[in-house]
Amino acid sequence: MNEHISRPGPRFRFAPSPTGFFHVGGARTALMNWALVQRLGGTFVLRIEDTDEARNRPEWTEGIVDALAWLGISDSDEHFEGPHFQSANADVHIAAAQRLFESGSAYYCDLTGQEVQDRAEKLSVTGYDGYSRDRGLEPGPGRVLRFRVPEGVTIVSDLVRGDVSFDNETIEDFVLLRGNGAPMFLLANVVDDVEMAISHVVRAEEHLPNTPKQQMLWNALGHAPPAWAHVPVLVNEQRKKLSKRRDKVALEQYRSEGFLADAMVNYLMTLGWTPPGAEEAGSEIVSWASIEADFALEDVNLSPAFFDVKKLVAFNKQYIKSMDSAEYLAAASAELPDDWDRERFAMIAPHIQERLETLKDVPGAVDFLFWPQGEDAPPIQYDDAAWDKAAKPEWAAALLADVIEAYGAVELWDHETLKASMEDLMRQYEIKLGKAQALPRVAVTGRAVGPPLFEALEVLGRNETVRRLTAAADRLTG
RNA sequence: GCCCCCAUCGUCUAGUGGCCUAGGACACCACCCUUUCAAGGUGGCGGCACGGGUUCGAAUCCCGUUGGGGGUGCCA
Numbered sequence: 074m075n076e077h078i079s080r081p082g083p084r085f086r087f088a089p090s091p092t093g094f095f096h097v098g099g100a101r102t103a104l105m106n107w108a109l110v111q112r113l114g115g116t117f118v119l120r121i122e123d124t125d126e127a128r129n130r131p132e133w134t135e136g137i138v139d140a141l142a143w144l145g146i147s148d149s150d151e152h153f154e155g156p157h158f159q160s161a162n163a164d165v166h167i168a169a170a171q172r173l174f175e176s177g178s179a180y181y182c183d184l185t186g187q188e189v190q191d192r193a194e195k196l197s198v199t200g201y202d203g204y205s206r207d208r209g210l211e212p213g214p215g216r217v218l219r220f221r222v223p224e225g226v227t228i229v230s231d232l233v234r235g236d237v238s239f240d241n242e243t244i245e246d247f248v249l250l251r252g253n254g255a256p257m258f259l260l261a262n263v264v265d266d267v268e269m270a271i272s273h274v275v276r277a278e279e280h281l282p283n284t285p286k287q288q289m290l291w292n293a294l295g296h297a298p299p300a301w302a303h304v305p306v307l308v309n310e311q312r313k314k315l316s317k318r319r320d321k322v323a324l325e326q327y328r329s330e331g332f333l334a335d336a337m338v339n340y341l342m343t344l345g346w347t348p349p350g351a352e353e354a355g356s357e358i359v360s361w362a363s364i365e366a367d368f369a370l371e372d373v374n375l376s377p378a379f380f381d382v383k384k385l386v387a388f389n390k391q392y393i394k395s396m397d398s399a400e401y402l403a404a405a406s407a408e409l410p411d412d413w414d415r416e417r418f419a420m421i422a423p424h425i426q427e428r429l430e431t432l433k434d435v436p437g438a439v440d441f442l443f444w445p446q447g448e449d450a451p452p453i454q455y456d457d458a459a460w461d462k463a464a465k466p467e468w469a470a471a472l473l474a475d476v477i478e479a480y481g482a483v484e485l486w487d488h489e490t491l492k493a494s495m496e497d498l499m500r501q502y503e504i505k506l507g508k509a510q511a512l513p514r515v516a517v518t519g520r521a522v523g524p525p526l527f528e529a530l531e532v533l534g535r536n537e538t539v540r541r542l543t544a545a546a547d548r549l550t551g
Numbered sequence: 552g553c554c555c556c557c558a559u560c561g562u563c564u565a566g567u568g569g570c571c572u573a574g575g576a577c578a579c580c581a582c583c584c585u586u587u588c589a590a591g592g593u594g595g596c597g598g599c600a601c602g603g604g605u606u607c608g609a610a611u612c613c614c615g616u617u618g619g620g621g622g623u624g625c626c627a
Contacts, residue, residue, distance in 0.1 A: 282622040522588040
């Protein structure tokens with residue numbers, strides 16, 4: 074594996090286990106690793122932790138690579154290495170275990186899980202009591218290899234949390250090799266990190282309790298441990314670690330719901346970290362380039378952070394709003410049903426850009442322009458509340474009749490003329506424009522809210538506008 | 552139970568002993584603007600968990616309490 078080490082500089086790694094979806098928490102740690110790699114000029118190693126081969130499926134790895142690429146972590150970037158597969162390295166793990174056994178750092182034990190538990194109860198200790206430490210057992214079927222935890226204290230120097238110390242007495246002799254000879258996560262993880270010459274392990278805090286064990290393994294294997302960094306976990310509203318069961322954690326899902334990668338990346342990075350200058354700027358919206366330049370593990374907050382979809386939405390809205398027109402039009406058009414006229418959409422698109430929370434809102438914002446038209450079209454489904462409110466004023470029917478007459482007669486069919494025409498009526502009826510346009514809006518779009526009305530009518534065209542207004546008038550007068 | 556981590560507005564955070572009458576962002580509320588809704592502008596609501604120290608001085612340092620989280624597998 075060492076032949077991969079060609080690029081100088083620190084070596085970071087991202088080591089997800091394939092589960093069929095990409096966790097937003099994983100996305101965050103991947104991004105942090107990536108930011109550091111880009112600035113320091115090191116290497117980002119992707120390693121798929123598929124030790125539990127029953128769970129491994131090729132398409133899941135593909136999903137991980139895709140998700141990373143979406144976030145801007147491209148496998149064709151010069152700093153990217155991998156994916157490597159942990160399962161492909163099983164021989165190396167077992168060889169390392171063998172060395173540990175031979176050097177006396179590990180020993181075999183023939184107790185079953187149940188027996189370990191029974192002993193613990195009888196002796197009233199927690200976990201494994203070291204029963205086979207000095208029994209000199211040789212390898213054999215059903216025998217697990219356990220690490221001989223030395224006496225003393227293990228101090229983990231953590232880049233985000235400082236020194237964390239663990240009394241080795243509280244750490245049991247953990248299993249390295251299962252009874253069937255298969256390596257455990259702890260072993261495989263460390264051996265791979267050693268083999269891949271990893272210098273920085275940046276991951277979520279849930280791994281912190283494992284770290285002293287891993288550090289002892291590094292030492293027993295004859296290597297100085299890497300720099301550790303444990304960033305706080307992401308939690309839900311109940312302050313529990315984000316879990317697949319309860320929470321929406323799949324990056325793919327946010328992606329398919331119309332969230333922009335840039336918004337997601339920016340938001341994820343602000344969880345536990347604030348870009349310097351954000352306060353002066355009055356905004357947390359920052360470019361990836363500045364994140365790369367400024368992100369530091371030392372500045373990461375120490376408490377769990379709530380993944381707040383509302384704030385993500387706010388970020389997304391900002392990002393959609395600031396897309397340049399061509400990019401925006403392409404992204405928005407992609408959300409449309411195939412049979413909707415793209416040219417027609419292009420005319421209204423600019424008017425909805427700053428009204429979108431996600432790209433998924435696009436069709437619903439302009440659907441009325443693509444409904445069936447003409448005399449044979451089915452009647453428009455009005456939003457009841459909107460209709461009731463707009464139709465309520467006593468002048469509603471009269472105004473609508475006047476609008477129909479005026480719009481049937483205007484010479485130029487453009488939004489300025491339509492607006493001016495409506496303003497004439499508004500003065501006649503002594504009402505505000507906002508009120509005057511309410512009924513026509515419901516009549517044409519079916520709803521009380523939507524894009525600017527006159528611009529929309531311009532796109533819709535005279536015939537269909539008048540037809541819809543007339544249909545509404547018929548309904549009104551009953 | 553045991554081990555480890557953490558503790559500033561509802562949320563994400565700035566803050567590393569005096570600049571704090573604690574700042575910003577999201578959310579929420581109000582007003583302005585307005586072609587509905589947005590966007591934009593202005594303002595508002597709202598927090599240093601508690602108790603002891605240390606110090607001339609504590610959100611900042613120490614101790615304790617309480618609260619929250621993570622871990623505790625022949626899972627990863």
